[in-house]
Amino acid sequence: MAVCIAVLTKDNCPLYIASDPAEDGLKMHFLVHTSIDVIEEKLNSATAANDPRDLYLGQLYPNEDYRIYGYVTNTKIKIVVIESITNPLKDGDARQVFSKVHSGYISLVCNPFYSPGDTITSQPFLNTVTSLMRGKAIA
Amino acid sequence: MSRGRGAVDPKRVSSELFSLTYGCMVAQLLKDFENPEEVNKQLESMGYNIGVRLIDDFLAHTPSVTRCTTLEEVADILCKQGFKMFLGIVPEIKNWTAAKDEFSLVITENPLAEYVELPPNCQDTLWYSNIICGVIRGALEMVQMDVKCSFVGDTLRGNDSTEIRIKFVKILEDSLPAGED
Numbered sequence: 001m002a003v004c005i006a007v008l009t010k011d012n013c014p015l016y017i018a019s020d021p022a023e024d025g026l027k028m029h030f031l032v033h034t035s036i037d038v039i040e041e042k043l044n045s046a047t048a049a050n051d052p053r054d055l056y057l058g059q060l061y062p063n064e065d066y067r068i069y070g071y072v073t074n075t076k077i078k079i080v081v082i083e084s085i086t087n088p089l090k091d092g093d094a095r096q097v098f099s100k101v102h103s104g105y106i107s108l109v110c111n112p113f114y115s116p117g118d119t120i121t122s123q124p125f126l127n128t129v130t131s132l133m134r135g136k137a138i139a
Numbered sequence: 140m141s142r143g144r145g146a147v148d149p150k151r152v153s154s155e156l157f158s159l160t161y162g163c164m165v166a167q168l169l170k171d172f173e174n175p176e177e178v179n180k181q182l183e184s185m186g187y188n189i190g191v192r193l194i195d196d197f198l199a200h201t202p203s204v205t206r207c208t209t210l211e212e213v214a215d216i217l218c219k220q221g222f223k224m225f226l227g228i229v230p231e232i233k234n235w236t237a238a239k240d241e242f243s244l245v246i247t248e249n250p251l252a253e254y255v256e257l258p259p260n261c262q263d264t265l266w267y268s269n270i271i272c273g274v275i276r277g278a279l280e281m282v283q284m285d286v287k288c289s290f291v292g293d294t295l296r297g298n299d300s301t302e303i304r305i306k307f308v309k310i311l312e313d314s315l316p317a318g319e320d
Contacts, residue, residue, distance in 0.1 A: 107254050108254075110155075110158075110159065110162075110253070110254035111162070111254050111255055111256050112159070112161075112162025112163050112165060112166040112255060113162075113166055113169075113255070113256065113257065113258045114256075122256055123256070124256070
């Protein structure tokens with residue numbers, strides 16, 4: 001079960017970070033922040049490897065309590081999912097979570113009243129993320 | 140949409156492009172006027188201008204449509220052919236008054252409002268698809284019918300359904316300009 005889902009812009013500004021209330025919010029913020037470096041590194045090396053751009057980056061780096069997965073879209077919107085090691089997501093599931101968050105983000109951006117770069121307050125997007133965090137069964 | 144491209148039918152536009160265009164237009168109007176009531180009026184008058192031109196296009200493409208004698212016929216053609224032709228939806232006709240001079244159009248899937256969420260400051264005042272009211276009023280005016288057209292509910296606002304109320308006022312008689320016989 002995901003304990004934290006974060007969406008960042010291409011300048012690495014947080015658009016949306018939500019974490020399970022049982023977890024330490026600050027620690028989640030910190031982990032997301034540190035994962036930015038890893039994502040940037042992967043992006044820079046990916047250009048050399050000629051990978052397609054909206055790549056699921058997979059597990060970013062090992063940590064004793066959590067697994068951190070990253071995903072970047074063509075428009076350099078980064079999505080980070082942190083989940084606890086006690087309940088690991090399989091590779092396919094992680095991709096599903098990311099693609100759901102991505103589609104939620106696309107619907108959000110199509111709203112004419114949302115400017116890209118604003119923090120996300122849209123209810124449908126929040127509902128998607130909450131349901132993803134709450135249970136893999138729903139995802 | 141250039142005519143030179145053989146692959147895409149020049150008369151068809153992606154519905155998403157259409158929704159996004161309309162959405163940006165409403166957002167821009169809100170930014171310019173800042174008052175949702177004013178934006179409603181602007182959308183209605185834009186719709187009116189579209190309607191007076193659209194009716195000729197509609198009648199040219201549907202030669203089977205004849206002069207309507209009752210409001211029911213008008214409602215029927217409006218929904219089954221007019222809306223179908225231009226928006227690809229067929230609204231339901233409901234809530235006729237006893238005198239048969241007023242009815243409701245209920246739209247289930249509004250192509251204009253895909254992905255739209257109203258910002259909180261105009262959640263209770265803006266009728267997002269008000270352009271449709273203007274189009275209906277303009278089109279019917281060109282066939283000598285004066286109608287009042289307004290929204291009574293919108294799913295974007297949290298109502299159960301998107302509903303337009305159309306009230307027949309009178310038949311317009313062509314009047315001679317002043318000074319002529």
